[in-house]
Amino acid sequence: MKLINYGKQYIDNSDRKNVLKVLEKSKITQGEEVLKFEKNLKKYFKSKYCVAVSSGSAALHLVAKAFNWKKNDKIICSPITFISAINAIIHVGAKPLFVDINLYDYSLDLDLVEQKLKKDKKIKAMIVTDYAGQPSDWLRINKLKKKYNIQLVNDNCHAIGSKINNDQGYAVKFSDAVCLSFHPVKAITTGEGGAILTNNMQIYQNSSVNRSHGIIRYPKNNKKFNGYYEVKELGYNYRITDFQCALGSSQLKKISKFINRRNIIAKKYDEFFSKYKIFKIPPRKENYFNSYHLYPLLIDFKKTKLDRRKLFKSFLKLKIILQVHYVPVNTQPLYKEIVKFKKNEFKSTIYFYKKEVSLPIYYELTNKEVQFIINQFKKVFKLK
Numbered sequence: 001m002k003l004i005n006y007g008k009q010y011i012d013n014s015d016r017k018n019v020l021k022v023l024e025k026s027k028i029t030q031g032e033e034v035l036k037f038e039k040n041l042k043k044y045f046k047s048k049y050c051v052a053v054s055s056g057s058a059a060l061h062l063v064a065k066a067f068n069w070k071k072n073d074k075i076i077c078s079p080i081t082f083i084s085a086i087n088a089i090i091h092v093g094a095k096p097l098f099v100d101i102n103l104y105d106y107s108l109d110l111d112l113v114e115q116k117l118k119k120d121k122k123i124k125a126m127i128v129t130d131y132a133g134q135p136s137d138w139l140r141i142n143k144l145k146k147k148y149n150i151q152l153v154n155d156n157c158h159a160i161g162s163k164i165n166n167d168q169g170y171a172v173k174f175s176d177a178v179c180l181s182f183h184p185v186k187a188i189t190t191g192e193g194g195a196i197l198t199n200n201m202q203i204y205q206n207s208s209v210n211r212s213h214g215i216i217r218y219p220k221n222n223k224k225f226n227g228y229y230e231v232k233e234l235g236y237n238y239r240i241t242d243f244q245c246a247l248g249s250s251q252l253k254k255i256s257k258f259i260n261r262r263n264i265i266a267k268k269y270d271e272f273f274s275k276y277k278i279f280k281i282p283p284r285k286e287n288y289f290n291s292y293h294l295y296p297l298l299i300d301f302k303k304t305k306l307d308r309r310k311l312f313k314s315f316l317k318l319k320i321i322l323q324v325h326y327v328p329v330n331t332q333p334l335y336k337e338i339v340k341f342k343k344n345e346f347k348s349t350i351y352f353y354k355k356e357v358s359l360p361i362y363y364e365l366t367n368k369e370v371q372f373i374i375n376q377f378k379k380v381f382k383l384k
């Protein structure tokens with residue numbers, strides 16, 4: 001049996017051909033493939049603007065900078081997410097304001113969010129993660145945006161291709177900026193890579209300039225010389241190469257195929273795990289389409305003779321890697337130092353963390369392998 005990870009890319013011959021073609025070109029970075037990929041992403045996600053960058057983390061950092069968040073600005077975020085969103089807030093000198101998750105879709109608890117928004121005028125924005133591929137309650141989040149005049153960022157790194165009311169443009173529609181990641185475990189890949197999608201011209205212009213050192217290039221016929229440029233902002237090198245973008249465009253053509261397979265696998269897991277009280281399967285929300293970046297299963301270990309360490313060990317023996325998404329950010333040593341957390345502030349987060357196990361889910365995972373995983377669960381938990 002080959003190694004089964006919780007996620008994995010799928011690369012075919014057309015992907016290889018497209019990448020190789022670009023490698024023959026004179027420009028392998030800052031060329032037309034980047035523009036083409038941006039155009040394809042704009043079309044797919046129904047976005048006015050797009051900036052393709054070197055990673056999802058770079059996208060989040062550039063957005064935080066474009067919003068001009070700074071000292072004393074508080075930005076609401078979730079402890080159950082990848083650290084990049086939190087780092088983006090801290091990198092620009094603003095303060096992360098962690099809010100507990102809800103135990104339905106594992107995104108932010110919006111009642112708690114509203115309590116904070118009512119009391120604290122320093123809250124400038126919210127970064128919402130569409131955890132595991134499940135879109136958050138964006139209709140309610142949008143109402144909060146209007147009522148409390150806050151900026152919204154959708155950390156959509158898990159949810160590429162998810163939909164609300166059959167619309168994959170929901171992420172751009174309901175937030176001010178959307179950040180994507182094309183890491184190999186994500187729905188589509190460019191190796192490393194990411195993108196910002198937005199309908200806001202200022203966010204677009206600022207992010208695209210800061211993607212490349214803050215350099216503004218002047219037109220060819222400017223009064224000084226061809227190639228003259230000026231720097232007015234402290235930027236970064238967050239560029240993505242043309243061959244990565246060629247891979248991205250090629251992968252984007254297959255996105256429905258990739259996500260539909262993930263949905264079939266999720267259904268097989270649902271059918272099995274929903275039969276037993278010790279498991280809680282991810283929610284299925286009406287009119288929401290989940291791209292299933294992850295399949296987060298909650299296991300009531302207290303009602304079993306097994307703990308998570310033993311479970312992982314038994315799977316590892318079979319070359320199956322289970323994962324936990326995530327070790328809560330508020331329990332990490334670095335953030336404990338930066339933010340003074342109150343005791344028992346994140347009850348749902350901790351409850352979720354103790355139970356969560358991410359099962360393998362990716363395009364190439366075969367029905368036989370899914371059954372093998374299910375059989376192993378049957379065996380270790382002694383299920384019928």
Ligand SMILES: Cc1ncc(COP(=O)(O)O)c(C=O)c1O
Pocket residue numbers: 054055056057058081082084085129155157158180181182183192193194
């Ligand atoms: C929710 C979330 N945000 C941000 C990122 C960062 O993306 P990248 O790895 O492309 O920097 C990830 C990647 O794992 C993620 O899962």
